Amino acid sequence: MSDCEQLKEYYEAYALSALEGEERAALDAHLERRCPVCTAELERARWLVAQLAYLAPEAEPPAALRRKVLAGAGTTKPSEGRGWIPVWAWVGAAVLVLFALFSIFEMRRYQAELTSLQDEIRAAHSRTLELESERQLYQRALVIRTASGTREIDLKPSGKSALPEVRAFWHAQMGLVLAGHKVPSPTPNHTFQLWVVPKKGLPLSAGIFHPDAAGTVLLVATPSATLADAAALAVSEEPAGGLPQPTKDRILWVGPVS
Numbered sequence: 001m002s003d004c005e006q007l008k009e010y011y012e013a014y015a016l017s018a019l020e021g022e023e024r025a026a027l028d029a030h031l032e033r034r035c036p037v038c039t040a041e042l043e044r045a046r047w048l049v050a051q052l053a054y055l056a057p058e059a060e061p062p063a064a065l066r067r068k069v070l071a072g073a074g075t076t077k078p079s080e081g082r083g084w085i086p087v088w089a090w091v092g093a094a095v096l097v098l099f100a101l102f103s104i105f106e107m108r109r110y111q112a113e114l115t116s117l118q119d120e121i122r123a124a125h126s127r128t129l130e131l132e133s134e135r136q137l138y139q140r141a142l143v144i145r146t147a148s149g150t151r152e153i154d155l156k157p158s159g160k161s162a163l164p165e166v167r168a169f170w171h172a173q174m175g176l177v178l179a180g181h182k183v184p185s186p187t188p189n190h191t192f193q194l195w196v197v198p199k200k201g202l203p204l205s206a207g208i209f210h211p212d213a214a215g216t217v218l219l220v221a222t223p224s225a226t227l228a229d230a231a232a233l234a235v236s237e238e239p240a241g242g243l244p245q246p247t248k249d250r251i252l253w254v255g256p257v258s
């Protein structure tokens, strides 16, 4: 009997120095041949036993441990100076607890791997969704821009600011695209907000936007005001989240809808 499968039930007893007789001889002989499986398993069993040392009262497991364990609960006579729980029973219970702990340890490691894998999948998935929504945005913008009947509106920087021009493309049914290049970021905690200024009444917000890192602006909006009723488009800088009405002296771009 030198098969690893047969030997594996003896590792813990061996590590506890509780294995005797022909089983011990067999495992000794097997280990001398440097079986990698059993060597690793015995290492694990020794680790378990080492953990046992932290929990156990200072006691060598009795030599007859294995025999007594196998004999069942026949010997319940208190052993000297160890309280009323027999040492073999205590060690047996501790080994069970350690097996449970070891399984939990293994399970945690497995779960940690699983969690990190799930995180990767989630990140890849959200990146895919991001790219997909970006693709859809560009596609919508392109459709509006190239459709027949789309009105082109140039928004010029108001005052003497050195801002670049931005341009809007508005289709009565499909919506409005605002595009710009090299547009600087708004001041911290602020956002740009697009307004439709109607021929009658108050300006209506058509959305907020931020240029990307390269200063590119691409906003696709569906204004509540109709193209026919619009007198102008304006962009203002507002506190983050935008405001219901534009701040008068913060209007940065204006363009008439002719």
Ligand SMILES: [Zn+2]
Residues within 6 Å of the ligand: 003, 004, 007, 030, 035, 036, 037, 038, 039
């Ligand atoms: Zn082996």
